[in-house]
Structure formats: structure tokens, C-alpha cells
Amino acid sequence: MSQILKEAIQNGKTALGIELGSTRIKAVLVNENNEPIASGSHDWENSYIDNIWTYSVDDIWEGLQDSYQKMAEDVKQQYGVPLQTVGAIGFSAMMHGYMAFDKNDQLLVPFRTWRNNITGQAASELTELFNYNIPQRWSIAHLYQAILNKEEHVAEIDFQTTLAGYIHWKLTGKKALGVGEASGVFPIDLNTKDFNKKMIGQFNELVSSKDFSWELEDIFPEVLVAGENAGYLTEDGAKLLDVSGELKSGISLCPPEGDAGTGMVATNSVAQRTGNVSAGTSAFAMVVLEKDLSKVHPEIDLVTTPTGNLVAMAHSNNCTSDLNSWVGMFEEFSNAMGIKVDSNKLYETLFNLALKGDPDGGGLLSYGYLSGEHMTHFEEGRPLFVRSSESNFNLANFMRTHLFTAFGAMKIGMDILLKEEGVKLEEVLGHGGIFKTEGVAQSFLAGAFNAPVSVMETAGEGGAWGIALLASYMINKNGSETLDEYLNEKVFADQEVKTISPDPKDVKGFEQFMERYKEGLAIERAAVDHLK
Structure with missing residues (x-):
């Protein structure tokens, strides 16, 4: 088997996916069977500078190069050959945000990530103009807010893109x-399957008095669908990605995608009536729709699958960050007691303990709002844990509450x-680190949505695997084979799936917790207003 994989690597019978997540x-x-054969990762964190959540350009490239180098080293160690070519490459990253460049390809202002809740006025005005929900995270909201703020850089914009689009552009020269x-x-x-021309016209008319040298269609990238070729790795791009100089140019790249799209692919949930939940620093649930929603909902984003089908997304800015901090404190306590505990074992123990808690979490309340939360209208966050004198305060309920609240804002959407629009949901597929402890977060999510939740054995692979699959699809599809068909037949046919149906006690308990969650938002508001 090792010899077969070695030859596949040497002959470029592979696909590479790289995803830039919030923390990794x-x-x-x-390989040709879409099985992961090597990997590498790099941990990073955003910075909060001048009231903006951002990552520096240096951090972007250092992290990208490091993750690639570790993957290439993994190849060399396992198979004894240098990685000089692959069949196709795909890049993915956190969706949304704002990266604007001038005619000299210079970044005009620091990268503004999805995490910023600073575009409220723009998002509101554009939603009304288009009669289409424009969330604060969206790139167009950032652009229009910069215009409203009279930021000087706007007049100099030559190109606007996302993080994934930026990397793709630098490696291929193609703005897509x-x-x-x-x-x-x-x-x-x-x-x-392209930007809405009518709305582009409405936007151009809206800002026409500003006399910019550009119109929106001039500065936006080209839009491509899954399966289309999105350019080739240039010589400069190869050197930029692989600092060792081993990687050759000329490799095909698939269209760069966001973490929402790669999450759909990695969970095989691109067909109607399927949904998936990606849970990490943020959490988002996506349901592939059979028809349009009846009206505009500020809490619901409308996006698409990588093939351009309509998807409703309930997105929350906060999910596991505060939970991870609490687990980290328990690890710190263990170390202080002279007990060295494996991190995975610690998570497994604490998560399983949550299963023994009261159905509603014992009256405890938590908000893991490390940053602002648009779903509940908070421009800033204050992580918060609250209990009354009558709450059943024990470790099981403490952990259960923090797992519940990780899904709390998303459940509102x-x-x-499910309740107002009557959307049909036959199955939800979960992926992300929170699902690694078998049966815990999965059970709670089934209770939250009152729907079966499945987790695949590849749930931990995440979006990097998802974008690798899109790269593989581009070069390995047969003729008119759709992405749905390719995933069902070439990727997930033999995949082990573990499904948990909702327990009525969990459904009722989660609803009780959510009543407390909504009532307690006034406490979070007081913390934001008075705790600096």
C-alpha cells in the first residue's frame, strides 16, 4: 500500500486542500480514493487592534507556509519522497470579511475579519435597499460601512476580495x-450563478454621488462553480507556498471556497433537506432549501452550496472559545495538583460528565460571547457565567450548560x-472538534434541533478535507457527473456514520435552557455596557 501511495504522490495522483480557520x-x-494520506497544521490567533479583529499579512503567509511544510514533511517521512507536484489544489478560509487592494496590489487597510460587528448601519441600509438580508459580516457591508465612514482608502480600491480569494490570487494571478x-x-x-446584477446596479446608484473611479463589478472577482478550473499555480506562487522550492508550478486550482461550503462538502450535505453544523470558534448551521423563504429574516443568511444552490445559514460568532478556556482552567488545576492529564482525556471526561447533568443544565446560565454576537444583537462580547442561589451547581450541570450555550445563539436562528418557515430537515451532519467526544455534543444538538444528528468518522477532518474534495472533483469527475453524485459514489459510499435521534428529555431540557438564555440576555447587555 505504501508503494502504491508513493507512486501516486510522485505521479500527482493526489489533491491538496488547505483551509485557514479561525485558530488553525x-x-x-x-489520494485518488479521496482518503487523507498526509496532513500538517499551524495554530494562529486573530488580534484585536484599533477595535478591529484582524490577522496580519505576515501571519497569513507564515501560517500557510508552515502548514504546507509540515504536510510535505509528513509525506517525506511516511513515503520517503519529496512532494513536488499534486493533481490539484484548493484553498479555503473563513468566509466574509474585507480585503481591499489598490492598483499596485497593496492592501489598503488591515484585513477586517468576519468577527467584526462594526457594520450595523451599512448592513441595515443594504438589507432595506435590496430587500435581502445583508449580515454585518458580509464583504459588501464592510465596503459600504467604509463609504459611510468616509474612509479615504475607498477611492483607491482596485480589487476587493476575501481571505481565500486573496491567497488564490497571489498563487495563480487569477481574481476568482x-x-x-x-x-x-x-x-x-x-x-x-453570479453576483446579482440588479443589486449591483442598485448599489452603484446608491454611491453614485461619491464619484468613485470604480463601479462594483469592476472591483469584484469572477465567480466560478465547483468543477470549473480556476487557474494554475504560477512559478512565483509555487515559491510562495513552498519555501523549500520543491513544489513545481502549473498545478490546477479549483475555485477558492469559504468554510461554509467546505463544511457542506465534508459532511456530504449539499442536497436538499440536508443540513450540517460546523462548530468551532464560531458555529453555523446550514440547510439546503427547496424554495425561497417567505420573508427576509435578519437572523438568517442566504448563501449557496459550491454548486450555487440556495442555503439558509444560522450563524453565531461564538461557539467553543469560552468552553475551551474553561477546560484549559481545569487542566491548569490538574497540573497545579501534580496530576498530568492528557488534553483529549480531559475533554472526554468533562464532556461525558455533562450527559449526567439535569436536562436543562440545573438552572445555570452561560454566554460564551468572547466577541460580539449579531444573532442576539451584541456589538461586543463579555463571556459570562451566572447562577442563582437555587441552581443545582455541580460539575455535570456546569459542563452541560457550557455545551448548551455553545449552540444557543445558533438555535435562535x-x-x-424550523418553526416559523416550516423548513423540512431530515438529517443534520455535525463536524468540528466539539463532536470528537462521541455522542455528547451530538446528543445535545439533536435535542436543540429536535432532529437526528449524524457524525461521520471523518468529522474531525473538517474543511481542509472538504476543499481537497472539491479539488479532487475538478480533476476526477466523469463528464457531467454532479458534485452530489461524486460525493455519494466516490467519497461517502462506504463511510461509517453514527446517528443519534433526539431524546424527548433533551428536547424539553434544551427548550427550558433557551427560555433562560433569552431572558438572561439583559444580564449580558449590562456586562457589555458596564464591564470594560
Whole structure:
């Protein structure tokens, strides 16, 4: 087997996916059967500078190069050959945000990430103008807010893109986005699978008095769908990605996609009536729709699959960050007691303990709002744990509450889809680190959505594997084979899936917790207003 993989690597019968997540950059190399055969990762963190959540350009490239180098070293150690070529490459990153460049390709202002809740006025005005929900995270909201703020750099914009689009551009010279990623930049016309021309015209008219030298279509990237070729790795691009100089140029790249799209692919949930939940620093639930929603909901984003089909997304800015901090404190306590505990064992123990808690978490309340939370209208966050004198305060309930609240803001959005809009959901697939401890977060999510939740054995592979699959699809699909068909037949046919149906006690308990969650938002508001 090792010899077969060695020859596959040497002959470029592979696909590489690299995704830049909020806290980790991961590279995954897959074989012709779409199985991961090597990987590498790099941990990083955003910075809060001048009231902006950002990553520096240096951090972007150092992290990307490090994750690639570790993956290439993994190849060399396992198979004894240098990685000089691959069949195709794909890049993915956190959706949305704002990267604007001048005519000399210089970044005009520091990268503004999805995490910033600083575009409220712009998002509101554009939602009204388009009669289409424009969340604060979206690139167009950032652009229009900069215009409203009269920021000088706007007049100099020559190109605007996302993090994934930026990396793709620098490595190929091609200004392009996958349609799923593009759907978080500006609304998509589902017929043309391109930016909505009518809305572009409305925007241009809105800002016409500013006399900019550009119109919106001039500064936006090209939109491509899954399966289309999105350019080739240039010589400079190869040197930029692989600082060792081993990697050769000329490799095909698939359209760059956002983490929402790669999450759909990695969980095989690109068909109608399927949904998936990606849970990490942020959490988002996505449901592939059979028809348009009845009205605009500020809490619900409308994006697309990588093939351009309509998806409703309930997104929350905060999920596991505060939970991870609490687990870290328990690890610190263990070390102080002279007890060295494996981190994975610690998570497993604490998560399983949560299963023994009261159905509603014992009356405890937590908000893991490390940053602002648009779903509940907070421009800033204050992580908070609250209990009354009558609460059943024990470790099981403490952990259960923190796992519940990780899904709390997202559930508010999902209740709109499931209860108000009557969206049909036959199965939810979960992926992300929170699902690694078998059966815990999965059970709670089933209770939150009152729907079966499945986790695949590849749930921990995440979006890097998802974008590798999109790269593989581009070069390995047969003729008119759709992405759905490719995933069902070539990727997930033999995949082990573990499904948990909702327990009525968990459903009722989560609803009781959510009543407390909503009532307690006034406490979070007081913390934001008075705790600096």
C-alpha cells in the first residue's frame, strides 16, 4: 500500500486542500480514493487592534507556509519522497470579511475579519435597499460601512476580495471566488450563478454621488462553480507556498471556497433537506432549501452550496472559545495538583460528565460571547457565567450548560427556519472538534434541533478535507457527473456514520435552557455596557 501511495504522490495522483480557520490552518493531501494520506497544521490567533479583529499579512503567509511544510514533511517521512507536484489544489478560509487592494496590489487597510460587528448601519441600509438580508459580516457591508465612514482608502480600491480569494490570487494571478464563498460577499443570482446584477446596479446608484473611479463589478472577482478550473499555480506562487522550492508550478486550482461550503462538502450535505453544523470558534448551521423563504429574516443568511444552490445559514460568532478556556482552567488545576492529564482525556471526561447533568443544565446560565454576537444583537462580547442561589451547581450541570450555550445563539436562528418557515430537515451532519467526544455534543444538538444528528468518522477532518474534495472533483469527475453524485459514489459510499435521534428529555431540557438564555440576555447587555 505504501508503494502504491508513493507512486501516486510522485505521479500527482493526489489533491491538496488547505483551509485557514479561525485558530488553525490545516493542509490535507488526499489520494485518488479521496482518503487523507498526509496532513500538517499551524495554530494562529486573530488580534484585536484599533477595535478591529484582524490577522496580519505576515501571519497569513507564515501560517500557510508552515502548514504546507509540515504536510510535505509528513509525506517525506511516511513515503520517503519529496512532494513536488499534486493533481490539484484548493484553498479555503473563513468566509466574509474585507480585503481591499489598490492598483499596485497593496492592501489598503488591515484585513477586517468576519468577527467584526462594526457594520450595523451599512448592513441595515443594504438589507432595506435590496430587500435581502445583508449580515454585518458580509464583504459588501464592510465596503459600504467604509463609504459611510468616509474612509479615504475607498477611492483607491482596485480589487476587493476575501481571505481565500486573496491567497488564490497571489498563487495563480487569477481574481476568482467559488460561488459559495462569493455568496458571502454579495447576493448571488441563482439562475446565473453570479453576483446579482440588479443589486449591483442598485448599489452603484446608491454611491453614485461619491464619484468613485470604480463601479462594483469592476472591483469584484469572477465567480466560478465547483468543477470549473480556476487557474494554475504560477512559478512565483509555487515559491510562495513552498519555501523549500520543491513544489513545481502549473498545478490546477479549483475555485477558492469559504468554510461554509467546505463544511457542506465534508459532511456530504449539499442536497436538499440536508443540513450540517460546523462548530468551532464560531458555529453555523446550514440547510439546503427547496424554495425561497417567505420573508427576509435578519437572523438568517442566504448563501449557496459550491454548486450555487440556495442555503439558509444560522450563524453565531461564538461557539467553543469560552468552553475551551474553561477546560484549559481545569487542566491548569490538574497540573497545579501534580496530576498530568492528557488534553483529549480531559475533554472526554468533562464532556461525558455533562450527559449526567439535569436536562436543562440545573438552572445555570452561560454566554460564551468572547466577541460580539449579531444573532442576539451584541456589538461586543463579555463571556459570562451566572447562577442563582437555587441552581443545582455541580460539575455535570456546569459542563452541560457550557455545551448548551455553545449552540444557543445558533438555535435562535434555526428555530426561525424550523418553526416559523416550516423548513423540512431530515438529517443534520455535525463536524468540528466539539463532536470528537462521541455522542455528547451530538446528543445535545439533536435535542436543540429536535432532529437526528449524524457524525461521520471523518468529522474531525473538517474543511481542509472538504476543499481537497472539491479539488479532487475538478480533476476526477466523469463528464457531467454532479458534485452530489461524486460525493455519494466516490467519497461517502462506504463511510461509517453514527446517528443519534433526539431524546424527548433533551428536547424539553434544551427548550427550558433557551427560555433562560433569552431572558438572561439583559444580564449580558449590562456586562457589555458596564464591564470594560
